[in-house]
Amino acid sequence: MRRAYLALAAAVVSSWSVVATAPTAGLLPILLVVTAAVNVYVVPVRVALTIVAFNTVVLAATATIPGAIGEVALMVGFYLLIQLATVFGSVSLLREQRMRRELTEAHVDLRAASVLLTESARTAERLRISRELHDLIGPQLTVLALELEVARHHDGGRRARTHRTRSRGRATSSRTYGRPSGSCAPRHAISPRRCGRSCATCRDRT
Structure with a gap:
């Protein structure tokens, strides 16, 4: 200067x-x-x-x-x-x-703020989904572990079969999280004859 x-x-x-x-x-x-x-x-x-x-x-x-x-x-x-x-x-x-x-x-600062806002919204959405998954699937997995533990301590009698059936049902409902509420898939996984719904899958399998 x-x-x-x-x-x-x-x-x-x-x-x-x-x-x-x-x-x-x-x-x-x-x-x-x-x-x-x-x-x-x-x-x-x-x-x-x-x-x-x-x-x-x-x-x-x-x-x-x-x-x-x-x-x-x-x-x-x-x-x-x-x-x-x-x-x-x-x-x-x-x-x-x-x-x-x-x-x-x-303009550059505005674009940077927009990118940060978008990223923050994505992070908040991921956090919400993870919380929902934890709240919905966590208790089912806990009960599943308890059912399997109880079934392991019993002989192959009726009570053991009941606990294994419950465990399979909870495992199926955990895997089918996010499917439409009207789906018969969890019931088909347990027993197609117990579904009680007149859907095409039930008729074909029964």
Whole structure:
């Protein structure tokens, strides 16, 4: 940044020396307009307006047209207006670029927030499903383990067969979680003759 300040100072002083030492002004005051337009990109607006004021003073001091004070004043005023126009035009351009950059950053932040929100919704849905699975299948698996444990401690009599039948029924209902409530699959898995429903599967199997 210091190099930019030094380069701008060198350009301003050089334009002043060229305009002041030229035998005739001609189009040399355009150098002052160029420096006025460039300094906005390096220094604040107040400093740029100060440089414009010094440019105008240098131009008024070096513009000597014998017997034509009005023309000198007109020329100085004309170049002053051009310098002000270039300064404010550059300021407007810089402001527009800054607003576009801020808008782009806001758009990027909005997209990132949208992605995070979507991911959060997915995580919440997965957590809800896992809780439902735990609440619905967990107790059935616990009872299944108990039934199998009881059946293992009994002989192959009626009570053991009852416990094994219950275990198979609970295992079937656990595997068929998420199927439509009207399905006869759990009953078919236990005993097709006990379904009691007049569905095609029952008729075919019975």
